[in-house]
Amino acid sequence: MAKPSDTLKQDELLRCSLRLLEDLTAAPGHRMTLDEAGAALGINPRQVSYVVDCVGSLSNLSTGTRSGVYIEHGDIVLVGDASLLAPRRLDLNESLALACVLDSLSVPEDVRARVQAALGPVDEIALDASPFAESGEHGDFLLPITEAIGYGIRCRISYRSQDDPVAVPRTVDPIRIERAGQHAYLIAWDIDKDGVRRYRLDRIAEVIHTDDSVERHAEEGLAVAESIRAHGSIATVRAQSAAELLLPGWAGLFDLHEVEGAVEASLSFTSDRWLFDQLLAASPRIELVGPSETKRAFAAYARDLLIP
Amino acid sequence: MEDRDGAFPSSLEHGYPRRLLNLLFILNTSVEPPTTDEIIGDSDLGYGSGSRDSDLKKFKRDRDKLAQQGFHIVEITGAGGRQNEQSTWTVDRMRTHAELGLISASDAEILAHAVDAATEGGTSPLMPALSSIRARLRGRMDVAPQQDAARSIDPRLEAIWNAWCLRRALPFDYTDSKGESRPHSVEIYGLFSQAGHGYFVGRDVEDNAIKTFRCDRVRAARKPTGAYDIPQGFSIRDYRFLPFDFSGAGLVNVSFSFPRTLGAAEIEDITHGRGTIVDGPHDVFTWNISVRSIDAAARFALAHASAGMRPASPSALVDAWNDILKGVVETYG
Numbered sequence: 158m159a160k161p162s163d164t165l166k167q168d169e170l171l172r173c174s175l176r177l178l179e180d181l182t183a184a185p186g187h188r189m190t191l192d193e194a195g196a197a198l199g200i201n202p203r204q205v206s207y208v209v210d211c212v213g214s215l216s217n218l219s220t221g222t223r224s225g226v227y228i229e230h231g232d233i234v235l236v237g238d239a240s241l242l243a244p245r246r247l248d249l250n251e252s253l254a255l256a257c258v259l260d261s262l263s264v265p266e267d268v269r270a271r272v273q274a275a276l277g278p279v280d281e282i283a284l285d286a287s288p289f290a291e292s293g294e295h296g297d298f299l300l301p302i303t304e305a306i307g308y309g310i311r312c313r314i315s316y317r318s319q320d321d322p323v324a325v326p327r328t329v330d331p332i333r334i335e336r337a338g339q340h341a342y343l344i345a346w347d348i349d350k351d352g353v354r355r356y357r358l359d360r361i362a363e364v365i366h367t368d369d370s371v372e373r374h375a376e377e378g379l380a381v382a383e384s385i386r387a388h389g390s391i392a393t394v395r396a397q398s399a400a401e402l403l404l405p406g407w408a409g410l411f412d413l414h415e416v417e418g419a420v421e422a423s424l425s426f427t428s429d430r431w432l433f434d435q436l437l438a439a440s441p442r443i444e445l446v447g448p449s450e451t452k453r454a455f456a457a458y459a460r461d462l463l464i465p
Numbered sequence: 466m467e468d469r470d471g472a473f474p475s476s477l478e479h480g481y482p483r484r485l486l487n488l489l490f491i492l493n494t495s496v497e498p499p500t501t502d503e504i505i506g507d508s509d510l511g512y513g514s515g516s517r518d519s520d521l522k523k524f525k526r527d528r529d530k531l532a533q534q535g536f537h538i539v540e541i542t543g544a545g546g547r548q549n550e551q552s553t554w555t556v557d558r559m560r561t562h563a564e565l566g567l568i569s570a571s572d573a574e575i576l577a578h579a580v581d582a583a584t585e586g587g588t589s590p591l592m593p594a595l596s597s598i599r600a601r602l603r604g605r606m607d608v609a610p611q612q613d614a615a616r617s618i619d620p621r622l623e624a625i626w627n628a629w630c631l632r633r634a635l636p637f638d639y640t641d642s643k644g645e646s647r648p649h650s651v652e653i654y655g656l657f658s659q660a661g662h663g664y665f666v667g668r669d670v671e672d673n674a675i676k677t678f679r680c681d682r683v684r685a686a687r688k689p690t691g692a693y694d695i696p697q698g699f700s701i702r703d704y705r706f707l708p709f710d711f712s713g714a715g716l717v718n719v720s721f722s723f724p725r726t727l728g729a730a731e732i733e734d735i736t737h738g739r740g741t742i743v744d745g746p747h748d749v750f751t752w753n754i755s756v757r758s759i760d761a762a763a764r765f766a767l768a769h770a771s772a773g774m775r776p777a778s779p780s781a782l783v784d785a786w787n788d789i790l791k792g793v794v795e796t797y798g
Contacts, residue, residue, distance in 0.1 A: 171482035175534055179601070197600055199617070211479040215490040218509060222494045239494050243562040244601045245535035250630045254594035258583040259576075268572050275567035276598075279560045288629075289591060290657035290701045293734040295582060303578045319771055323726045336586065339660035340734075359734040406660075430771035438768035440793055456798035459790045462770055464783055 163203035173198045173208045177233070178242040181226065187235040194233055209233055212240065252277045253287060261291035262299050294341045296358035301366065302343055305331045309371045311348070315363035316356050319428035324362040330371035334358070337382070338406035344384070346374050353384055382425070385409040389427035393446040394436075395419050401442050405435060421446060433458045484511035485527050489536060489556070498541055498553035537561050563601070577602050590656035590663035590680055592618050593626040624686035625665050629653040633689035634670055640682050651678065652693040655701030659737070666704045668693075677704055705737035708765050709756035719756050719782050721766055722749040724773035735769055751777060759785050 165173060180197055181187050191202045198205065206228065215224035217239075225236035235241070247255065255276070259269050298314075305312050312331055317324040329345035332353070336342070342355040353374070385408060396402045399413050399420045409425030426432040433455050436445055445452055487510055491499060505512045505520035512520040528538045537557040568576070580599045584592055596618055628635035636650040653667040654675070663680035670691070723732055725748045732742065732750070740754030756762040763785035766774050776782040 167480045167482050170479060171485060171530075171534065174482060174486050175536075176600075211483050212486060214479075214483065215487050217491045217494045218507070219491075219499075219503075220494055220496060222490075224490065239490070242493075244565070245561060246563050247598065248535055251594045251598055254591040255580075255598055258579055258591065258595065262579050262582060264575060264579055268575055271567050271569070271572055272576055275564045276601075286700050286702075288655040288695065288699075288701055290655070290705055290738070291583065291589070291591075292658045292660065292705075293730065293737070294660075296730040296734075299582055300575055300578055303582065304574075307578075317728065317731070322724070322773065324728065334582075334585075336661060359730045360728065361730075362728045428771075434768050434770050437770065437789060437793060438764040440789055441796070445797065452797045456794050456796075459793040460798065462767075463787055463790050463794075464775070 163201065164207050165200065165204055169200075170208065170211060173200060173204075174212050175242070175245075177205075177208055178212060178226070178235075178240055179244050181233060181235040182241045182243065187241075189233050191228070191231055191233060205233070215240065246278055247276050249278055254289060257287050257289040257291055260287075261293065262295055263297040264300065294336075294339065294359055296341075296361050298361050298364040299334070299341075299358060301364045302331055302334070302358070302361070305364070305366060306333060311367045311369040311371050312345075313363075313365045313367060314343075314356065314361055317360045317362065319431040324360070328367075329354070329356070330374075332371075337408040346371070352388065354388070355384055382408045382411075385425040385427055386411075389425045390429075390451075392424050392426065392432060392448065392451050393421055394424050395421045395444045395446050396442055401439075405439060405443075407435070429454060430458070437462075481511070481527070481530075485531055487511070488527060488538075489531060492538065492554060492556050498555045500551040500553050502551060504554065535561060573602060586661060587619060588661060588663045588681065589658045590622055590625055590665060591658075592622045592663075619681070621680055621683045621686055622663065624689075625653065625656070625680060625683070628686075628689040629656065629665070631689055632693055632695070634691040634693060635686060635689045637686040638684040639678060640684060642682075646684065649676075649678070650691075651676070652691075654695045654699050655704065657701055657705055659705055664704075666701060675704075677706065702738050705739060707737060707739065707754075707756075709758045709761035712757035712761070714757045716755040716757060717759060717779070717781075719754060719759070719762055719779065720777040721752045721754075722773075722775045722777045723752060724749055727772055731772065735772070735774070745777075763789060 164170075176198055177194060180194065181189060189197075191205050194205045195202050198208070200208070209226060209228055213224055213226045216222065222239045224240045225234075226240050227234055252273070255272070256269070259272070302312070304310070310331070311328065313326055313328050315324040315326050328348040329343075330348065331343055331345045333344050334341060335344050335355070341358045343358060343361065344353060344355050346352070347354040389409065394402065395416070397419055402410060402413060402420055402422050407424060410422050411425070413420055413422040424432070429451070432451070436443060436455065437459065445455055488504070491504075491510065501521075501524075504510065505517065505524050507513055512523060514520055514523075531538060537560040538554055539557040540552045541555055542552055577599065580595050580602075583589055584595050584599070589595065624637070625635065632652075634650045634652045636648065638646055638648050640646045650670040651665070651667040652670065653665050655666050657664050657666070664677055665680060666675065666677050668674070669676045722745055723735075723742075727750075732752075736742070736752055736754070740752055742750050742752050745751035759781050762782055763776060766776050766786060767789060776786045
């Protein structure tokens with residue numbers, strides 16, 4: 158019998174007991190380690206023993222049936238059919254959460270319909286508006302991209318870079334998804350450019366799986382910031398405080414240091430237009446210190462944007 | 466029949482959870498559905514107090530408690546509707562259990578990837594629900610375990626999610642962006658993710674105002690108390706903030722334009738789904754929205770200038786845009 162200090166509150170015991178029976182039903186050979194069960198339930202191994210103590214004591218007098226759940230050599234085992242518990246449907250709140258995620262990732266409607274029919278509550282109440290919202294940084298093609306990464310599939314993507322007015326086609330070997338600042342990126346090997354590039358997910362307009370497999374390349378391990386530095390240019394920027402420079406969340410910012418009562422830093426960038434847009438939005442709090450030709454180009458860019 | 470230790474298990478051990486679990490066990494393993502009297506007369510099960518009314522009420526409470534956990538127990542009235550025939554009870558399997566056969570292996574994989582993508586980083590306020598859903602796929606339908614099997618959930622996200630599910634106000638201490646801490650009690654109306662952070666929106670009980678809070682700035686969440694309803698017409702989308710929302714000034718209606726060649730996903734990422742987008746003149750979309758700061762709105766448009774975003778109206782917005790640009794031309798030209 159578990160010590161009182163390793164027991165659970167009654168609502169938690171009920172939740173954990175039901176969840177343990179479902180997990181044991183689904184587990185290979187209906188067997189799990191105490192650690193696996195603890196991780197799944199969010200409780201410590203002694204509390205897991207307390208839960209097993211509870212579910213192991215279940216019985217049906219009229220049929221003489223006993224629960225077949227017990228601990229054996231550090232594993233939790235379920236024998237027989239009596240304690241098998243098929244997975245429950247989602248409750249309304251879980252169903253709303255899942256619907257929000259599937260909608261934000263543009264999961265096909267037919268898949269959503271099947272998932273709802275299989276998992277959703279039978280008597281779900283339709284709401285006027287979802288109480289949840291997911292950010293749009295994943296774009297519309299995260300799932301086929303994830304599949305390509307998992308299976309090593311070369312892809313043709315249609316992508317609008319910072320400097321392109323419209324999306325253009327590229328052939329890429331997807332490597333991984335990475336988040337930097339406010340956006341999520343596909344890190345991939347660009348076959349035509351023969352190098353690692355990053356693609357903002359919300360700017361990918363199409364993804365087609367080819368019949369080819371990806372090839373592995375040495376630069377694949379570079380993080381977003383390292384990739385920018387490897388392939389971009391560097392500008393020097395200045396503000397009154399480090400906080401001002403850090404506020405935009407630029408992945409390519411590095412080497413912050415004080416200069417004459419202000420703070421300067423280096424900023425890696427792969428697109429002049431990206432740099433200029435960022436500095437326009439932050440002007441005059443963040444200044445462009447150099448290089449000189451970048452400053453001249455910045456002024457020309459700003460002049461071209463004036464609205465008569 | 467004795468258990469391994471020679472003593473018959475008592476329903477008093479582990480309190481009411483064991484009684485509910487055993488009730489479910491009996492319903493799942495009985496050859497014939499048990500009658501009401503068989504259930505409420507079973508002292509080993511935890512009923513059989515001697516008072517039929519008391520046991521009937523306890524049985525009703527237990528069914529409600531199991532329903533909260535997703536197990537629906539239904540009454541089967543006498544076959545043929547014969548008078549005085551006792552009701553029997555069974556688990557409503559259609560309402561209770563998922564029909565996994567309706568999902569293909571490909572569907573399950575898509576579902577797993579979607580949940581994994583949404584829970585990456587561990588900051589989504591939907592983590593508690595999504596982790597539970599992901600766990601139900603584990604080991605089923607040939608879906609691999611979640612890569613980070615020990616992806617623990619921030620207890621603050623659990624507290625926020627549970628309070629929202631229960632529709633009970635959540636008391637907590639909160640440290641704002643300026644580093645100032647104070648207690649709040651909030652009736653949570655909705656949850657959203659933005660730029661890698663989770664947020665919740667609700668009525669601050671003390672101030673009687675709708676506010677937005679960042680989940681990772683919550684300190685010391687306490688037990689939720691005080692039931693509430695979410696107001697009709699509340700839309701979480703209206704609270705996905707943009708840089709021009711932070712000002713004490715009143716709202717001003719403005720318009721921006723986007724080129725029609727810009728992708729829908731990119732427009733959604735810029736606008737956060739706020740305001741309205743309509744067909745505009747000359748191959749553009751027009752985005753209409755209310756802002757609290759014209760200067761911040763102009764800067765927001767400049768941050769997306771290379772995507773083709775431009776201020777359209779009112780003239781004050783266009784003037785603010787031009788003023789910033791003239792300043793840059795003057796400084797660097």
